[in-house]
Amino acid sequence: MFKKAIAASVVGLLVCAATLAAEPGRHYVPAPAPAGGGPALPFSEGVMVGGTFYVAGHIGTDPAAQGGALDADAEAHRVLDAVKHTLSEAGLSMDDLVSVTVYCTDLSLYDSFNAVYRSYFHVPYPARAFIGVNQLVRGAHFEVAGIAVKSPGAGR
Numbered sequence: 001m002f003k004k005a006i007a008a009s010v011v012g013l014l015v016c017a018a019t020l021a022a023e024p025g026r027h028y029v030p031a032p033a034p035a036g037g038g039p040a041l042p043f044s045e046g047v048m049v050g051g052t053f054y055v056a057g058h059i060g061t062d063p064a065a066q067g068g069a070l071d072a073d074a075e076a077h078r079v080l081d082a083v084k085h086t087l088s089e090a091g092l093s094m095d096d097l098v099s100v101t102v103y104c105t106d107l108s109l110y111d112s113f114n115a116v117y118r119s120y121f122h123v124p125y126p127a128r129a130f131i132g133v134n135q136l137v138r139g140a141h142f143e144v145a146g147i148a149v150k151s152p153g154a155g156r
């Protein structure tokens with residue numbers, strides 16, 4: 001039953017994506033070119049549809065470090081800086097985020113992540129989920145995605 005629910009969700013997302021692809025007026029923040037060349041990454045950093053901006057999952061590993069490993073605090077800063085940069089490219093700020101999803105490979109890092117996270121936001125904070133996962137790409141501790149809504153009349 002669980003597999004059927006996931007399959008139905010995937011089909012629903014594909015139909016939704018196909019519908020969005022037909023809409024004019026979308027703005028994309030492209031993914032940066034891979035370090036050292038190679039083919040372009042097959043996703044955008046974010047997509048603006050109407051007044052809503054969908055931030056793709058970002059990781060904060062250091063591509064120059066072997067294995068990409070950073071300490072958790074440095075990685076938390078790096079991933080949130082990446083989200084902030086993507087929002088800026090779309091004319092938005094961290095204050096425009098209404099929902100954030102954090103994927104984490106070690107739930108014991110919850111408090112230390114929150115300490116860093118607080119420094120990027122003002123009260124009231126966006127809604128947030130903090131989800132434990134087995135592993136993330138490039139050995140990351142955190143992956144952060146979100147949804148931002150452009151404030152009406154904000155002059156952006």
